[in-house]
Amino acid sequence: MHWDRFAQQMASMARDLLAQESVDATLERITASATELVDGCDAAGILVLRGRQVQTLAPTDRLVVESDELQADLGEGPCFDAAHSAEGERVFRIEDLTAQRLRWPAYAPRAHALGVGSMMGFLLFTEEEDLGALNLYSRKPGAFTEASELAGWLLASHAAVAFSSARTHAQMEHAVATRHAIGEAMGILMGSHHVTEEQAFDVLRRYSQENNIKLREVARLVCEHGALSNP
Secondary structure, eight states: OOHHHHHHHHHHHHHHHHHOSSHHHHHHHHHHHHHHHSTTOOEEEEEEEETTEEEEESOSSHHHHHHHHHHHHHTOSHHHHHHHOTTSOSEEEESOGGGGTTTSTTHHHHHHHHTOOEEEEEEEEOSSOEEEEEEEEESSTTOOOHHHHHHHHHHHHHHHHHHHHHHHHHHHHHHHHHHHHHHHHHHHHHHHHOOOHHHHHHHHHHHHHHHTOOHHHHHHHHHHHSSOSOO
16 A cells, blocks of 8 residues: 555545535445555445345445345345444455355355455444445455555545435435425415414324325425315
């Protein structure tokens, strides 16, 4: 690793992460940065577990998706372990996947057949929440060194904060948009049915509960059609 150049690239990446316009764009910049900044990294992706469901985010190569799908099918594997529990390993480095048949007897030989030679993974987390695992792949055994692991850990630390920030921003934008839509729908009902603000909101709330539809969706229907089927 050329640490002076790495530091400059990390600073540039940090600025880029803050400038992204969406969560997806932020994640794509994170995984692309892994292939650019970490020696030996041929592909990268973020694995998120929701219950037993595996989701692959921002993969840079089909290899990432295939590895995640394989771990989901088998219920084992290093990325699966890293993302599964905050009590597990927060960082792992596998120099040669073929030497891991005892630890992951089903996954290791099949991942090797996919073309995985060595791997690293980093749990993306802030102090408040676990977010998933950033996983780095090389097609060559022995590609990742201690320096590669340190570089990956530094990248993951920045990535976790950027991921959390982008997600919070998206949630806030969604909340503001929902509030605006509800206010507009209430205005439509107040004007068309000559009801008070409280009564208009009660109409929306009651329709939401009776029809098992989220309040923001009820508001959207009113905004689009000017009324509800049974106000």
